[in-house]
Amino acid sequence: MKTEKLSQTIAEIDRLNAEDPFYDNNDGKMIPKELLYSQRMSKMLMDYEPMASEPLQIATRAQHIQRWKIPRESYPMDRKGYLMWRTELKNFHGKVTSDLMEKMGYHEAEIGHVDDLINKRRLKTDHEAQCLEDVxxxxxxxxxxxxxxxxxxxxxxxxxxxxxxxxxxxxxxxxxxxxxxxxxxxxxxxxxxxxxxx
Structure with a gap:
């Protein structure tokens, strides 16, 4: 069951992702690409892990938050450039989500946990990090x-x-x-x- 704070946080993530200038086709309806992706992520999480914690739900929804703001083409088109781009994206997603959560009144520990999940820290030792990777x-x-x-x-x-x-x-x-x-x-x-x- 969603808390009011979680519902507001999810709504704000959706509002930001709805600004995506790129669109995907979903059953004949064009939807902002990252908005659609984030909603698919949340649906998959609830199917896969129905009792997912609040931080895991937020990290899942915010996995690609405003991803279009750092285009792949802004880095060299080689393996090294790709890895640099992915690292920069994770840091960016974590920062945007942390700032949002702080405004929503989440505690520092919760914000830190979500940032860890988005940045894939402790992937092999944190059950929720592995769950997010599975999703x-x-x-x-x-x-x-x-x-x-x-x-x-x-x-x-x-x-x-x-x-x-x-x-x-x-x-x-x-x-x-x-x-x-x-x-x-x-x-x-x-x-x-x-x-x-x-």
């Missing part, structure tokens, strides 16, 4: 994997490598949730091919 991977597989396959249609080895890396980030519970999802025949074949290589 990120599940959302990718459910909503974005087919488009990724289409975009990289002639790079099957690359796709299989991405699936293997994604799989290694997930817990056993996450693996089971992924396998229990409905997948397109093409995506299922690629997932199976990736797992057979392990």
């Amino acid at each position: 990120v991977c599940l959302v990718f597989l459910k909503y974005y994997f087919d488009d990724f396959i289409e975009k990289h249609a002639n790079e099957e080895d690359k796709i299989i490598s991405i699936v293997r890396k994604t799989w290694k980030k997930m817990s056993e519970k996450g693996h089971q949730a992924a396998l229990n999802m409905s997948h397109s025949p093409k995506s299922l074949n690629l997932i199976k091919a990736a797992l057979e290589q392990d």
